[in-house]
Amino acid sequence: MIVELGHYALVLALALSIAGAVLPLYGALAGDRRLMGIAAPVSIALFVFVAASFAALTHAYLVSDFSVRNVVENSHSMKPLIFKISGVWGNHEGSMLLWVLILALFGALVAAFGNNLPMRLKALVLAVQSAIGTAFLLFILTTSNPFLRLVPAPVEGNDLNPVLQDIGLAIHPPLLYLGYVGCSISFAFAIAALIDGRIDAAWARWVRPWTLTAWIFLTLGIAMGSYWAYYELGWGGWWFWDPVENASFMPWLAATALLHSAVVMEKRDALKVWTILLAILTFSLSLLGTFLVRSGVLTSVHAFATDPTRGIFILVILCLFIGGSFSLFALRAGTLAQGGLFAPISREGSLVLNNLLLTAACATVLVGTLYPLALEALTGEKISVGAPFFDMTFGPLMVPLLIAVPFGPFLAWKRGDLLAACQRLFAAFAAVLLTIGVGLFFAGPSKALTFFGIALAVWLLVGSLSEFAFRIKLFRAPLAESFRRARGLPRAAFGMTLAHCGLGLTVLGIIVSTTWNTETITTMKPGESVTIGSRIVTLDGFLPVSGGTYTGTAARFTVREGGTTVATLAPEKRLYQVQNMPTTESAIHSFGLSQLYISLGDVKADGTTVVRIYYKVMILLIWLGAIVMALGGALSLSDRRLRVGAPKPARASAAVPAE
Amino acid sequence: MRRLFAALFLVLSLMPAFAVQPDEVLPDPVLEARARSLSAELRCLICQSQSIDDSDATIARDLRILIRERLKAGDSDAAVKAFLVDRYGEYVLLRPTFAWHTLLLWAAAPLVLIIGAALSFGLFRRRRAAEPAALTVEEQRRVEALLARDD
Numbered sequence: 132m133i134v135e136l137g138h139y140a141l142v143l144a145l146a147l148s149i150a151g152a153v154l155p156l157y158g159a160l161a162g163d164r165r166l167m168g169i170a171a172p173v174s175i176a177l178f179v180f181v182a183a184s185f186a187a188l189t190h191a192y193l194v195s196d197f198s199v200r201n202v203v204e205n206s207h208s209m210k211p212l213i214f215k216i217s218g219v220w221g222n223h224e225g226s227m228l229l230w231v232l233i234l235a236l237f238g239a240l241v242a243a244f245g246n247n248l249p250m251r252l253k254a255l256v257l258a259v260q261s262a263i264g265t266a267f268l269l270f271i272l273t274t275s276n277p278f279l280r281l282v283p284a285p286v287e288g289n290d291l292n293p294v295l296q297d298i299g300l301a302i303h304p305p306l307l308y309l310g311y312v313g314c315s316i317s318f319a320f321a322i323a324a325l326i327d328g329r330i331d332a333a334w335a336r337w338v339r340p341w342t343l344t345a346w347i348f349l350t351l352g353i354a355m356g357s358y359w360a361y362y363e364l365g366w367g368g369w370w371f372w373d374p375v376e377n378a379s380f381m382p383w384l385a386a387t388a389l390l391h392s393a394v395v396m397e398k399r400d401a402l403k404v405w406t407i408l409l410a411i412l413t414f415s416l417s418l419l420g421t422f423l424v425r426s427g428v429l430t431s432v433h434a435f436a437t438d439p440t441r442g443i444f445i446l447v448i449l450c451l452f453i454g455g456s457f458s459l460f461a462l463r464a465g466t467l468a469q470g471g472l473f474a475p476i477s478r479e480g481s482l483v484l485n486n487l488l489l490t491a492a493c494a495t496v497l498v499g500t501l502y503p504l505a506l507e508a509l510t511g512e513k514i515s516v517g518a519p520f521f522d523m524t525f526g527p528l529m530v531p532l533l534i535a536v537p538f539g540p541f542l543a544w545k546r547g548d549l550l551a552a553c554q555r556l557f558a559a560f561a562a563v564l565l566t567i568g569v570g571l572f573f574a575g576p577s578k579a580l581t582f583f584g585i586a587l588a589v590w591l592l593v594g595s596l597s598e599f600a601f602r603i604k605l606f607r608a609p610l611a612e613s614f615r616r617a618r619g620l621p622r623a624a625f626g627m628t629l630a631h632c633g634l635g636l637t638v639l640g641i642i643v644s645t646t647w648n649t650e651t652i653t654t655m656k657p658g659e660s661v662t663i664g665s666r667i668v669t670l671d672g673f674l675p676v677s678g679g680t681y682t683g684t685a686a687r688f689t690v691r692e693g694g695t696t697v698a699t700l701a702p703e704k705r706l707y708q709v710q711n712m713p714t715t716e717s718a719i720h721s722f723g724l725s726q727l728y729i730s731l732g733d734v735k736a737d738g739t740t741v742v743r744i745y746y747k748v749m750i751l752l753i754w755l756g757a758i759v760m761a762l763g764g765a766l767s768l769s770d771r772r773l774r775v776g777a778p779k780p781a782r783a784s785a786a787v788p789a790e
Numbered sequence: 791m792r793r794l795f796a797a798l799f800l801v802l803s804l805m806p807a808f809a810v811q812p813d814e815v816l817p818d819p820v821l822e823a824r825a826r827s828l829s830a831e832l833r834c835l836i837c838q839s840q841s842i843d844d845s846d847a848t849i850a851r852d853l854r855i856l857i858r859e860r861l862k863a864g865d866s867d868a869a870v871k872a873f874l875v876d877r878y879g880e881y882v883l884l885r886p887t888f889a890w891h892t893l894l895l896w897a898a899a900p901l902v903l904i905i906g907a908a909l910s911f912g913l914f915r916r917r918r919a920a921e922p923a924a925l926t927v928e929e930q931r932r933v934e935a936l937l938a939r940d941d
Binding site for chain 1: 810811812815831838839840841881882884885892896898899901903906907
């Protein structure tokens with residue numbers, strides 16, 4: 132019964148989304164205030180119904196209702212509770228439902244907190260949001276219904292794919308979807324501006340927090356996915372330039388560009404047309420990512436051709452929204468007034484450079500991902516585009532971008548002074564020279580490239596902090612004065628410094644961990660030891676483990692340093708019995724920012740096993756940097772200027788001094 | 791991550807990950823390092839965009855052993871690649887060759903950069919055109935007169 136209610140709620144949600152798309156749009160065009168007024172309540176109701184539907188599916192998973200096909204295919208009564216819940220979106224149908232849930236959530240948030248938006252703009256934004264909802268609800272109901280019953284109901288389910296039975300599945304997809312789908316809001320704002328033919332700095336002030344929100348989640352989602360792959364897959368890689376990873380990375384690159392161009396638009400009323408285009412591009416890339424992942428086109432062009440229903444449906448959605456928005460853009464972009472003027476060497480100019488390089492990087496990832504598919508479809512020729520290609524094309528675009536980052540904030544709006552910026556960056560220049568000098572002296576010219584990379588990270592870190600120090604007059608004024616200035620800085624300034632430092636940390640982690648990564652592949656018997664740097668790793672023995680739907684063997688390793696035990700690790704080999712699938716669970720121990728990583732091969736009857744031991748120097752910096760970036764974003768988001776519902780800053784702050 | 795996603799989205803069956811086995815490793819570290827970096831550039835033909843260095847499929851293992859045999863026989867890296875391309879086609883290379891059919895692939899980023907740079911250049915030209923013209927001598931004198939009066 133609950134399942135049918137969930138299904139019914141989804142159908143009602145579809146009806147609501149159609150109403151929410153058509154009526155406010157008509158109202159906005161015809162100037163009917165009543166019709167515009169229904170946009171907000173409809174958006175909130177839409178969220179309530181999709182949430183009810185999602186709750187019904189979750190309930191079916193919780194009680195292991197094996198009369199529902201989706202539950203049978205992806206669950207098992209013995210599965211731990213957390214994986215029963217995360218299993219809801221660990222499959223095609225459920226993950227699409229999560230997608231729509233988050234879409235409706237964002238729409239409802241705009242509806243609930245958008246009281247200070249002009250009525251027309253709000254109605255148009257919500258109408259676009261509902262239109263996207265209509266398309267995906269239709270997709271779910273016609274091709275991917277999670278509520279289909281199975282008669283007769285089996286006694287037990289087929290269990291969830293063992294690789295997905297991990298805390299990563301509980302966190303990664305929701306975060307990533309919050310990011311993906313969050314881009315829909317800036318898209319909706321862009322379309323609304325095009326329909327309206329009007330766009331101003333207030334528009335940018337509205338778009339920025341939403342883009343920032345999506346960007347924070349996208350950053351965390353990608354980082355989380357990368358860490359999950361790192362510990363789950365057992366060979367210590369953390370980024371593979373796989374098409375599915377690229378699908379999430381492209382919107383991130385575009386959203387990063389959008390964040391920066393929105394700053395120019397808000398502060399200087401310039402780059403309007405480009406910002407609109409970027410907002411459309413960002414969400415288009417999110418849709419493209421959904422298509423790539425959902426249609427099966429990635430496994431092979433032929434897999435897509437044999438069962439094309441879902442793929443074609445998403446392709447149609449893709450063409451409709453991307454084609455429609457670009458046509459609208461082509462029609463209306465000319466009517467948008469051009470804004471503020473600026474010299475090439477200026478804050479705006481540096482942000483244009485940022486956008487140029489990020490867009491080119493995004494283009495190379497896009498073409499690299501789609502080219503093999505297109506070539507095969509057109510000529511039948513098969514080529515592969517993998518990590519070596521992306522390393523070669525993406526890297527060279529990032530180097531000038533990273534070099535430029537610290538300069539940007541030192542340049543004034545409209546017309547900047549590059550020489551003055553260089554002078555203010557003297558500490559960063561000194562740190563770079565010191566890094567390269569020390570590297571060449573101790574490690575020799577063979578590691579020159581590595582130290583160039585480290586110097587780049589140091590440049591980013593010291594350069595970003597220099598700007599902060601300059602703003603608070605650190606060492607140029609009494610400390611109390613600097614402290615007072617730091618307190619007076621807007622949070623967005625802290626946020627920028629933090630985010631740029633986070634980028635520096637990630638770069639440092641990538642360079643250091645790839646250079647000084649050690650890998651030991653060997654066969655071991657209980658009692659044997661290997662030496663990893665200054666540590667001795669001993670295989671003590673094996674013990675049986677079991678839990679949920681698996682049984683397996685854990686190997687116990689003791690790590691000693693100078694005679695004392697510093698860590699014990701227990702990597703496992705598991706056999707998931709329902710799916711009859713073996714998996715390896717690596718064991719990781721962190722020493723500061725570095726990690727010791729052990730994974731097991733097959734265990735033979737006499738107790739010998741193949742063991743892979745990695746020592747990854749400072750690898751945690753890669754993800755720590757991403758978290759710092761996201762924190763910077765969050766801090767910037769909390770800036771009162773962007774805070775929703777803070778429309779009158781000057782007087783409000785006088786009345787409420789405790790800020 | 792590809793396996794994870796493959797599992798997440800495409801539900802392929804997987805095997806536990808284990809690429810290079812201890813018995814494959816060459817005693818000569820220089821040769822082994824060459825073999826490893828070559829392996830990272832070659833595709834496991836039956837996997838979803840995985841290099842043979844990462845893959846545990848039988849064919850990947852066969853290819854890893856084959857590469858090491860060719861290297862021991864004294865082949866250069868390029869010769870090993872050419873040998874594999876002869877056998878399996880260009881599909882085996884994870885970094886496509888630069889040729890007519892891959893021109894757009896390689897040229898995409900430079901093209902975007904050039905077009906983007908040209909557009910931004912237009913932005914600045916427009917600025918110069920829109921900048922007010924310098925004051926004439928007459929106007930300059932009037933400005934000075936007005937300023938003097940303010941004092």
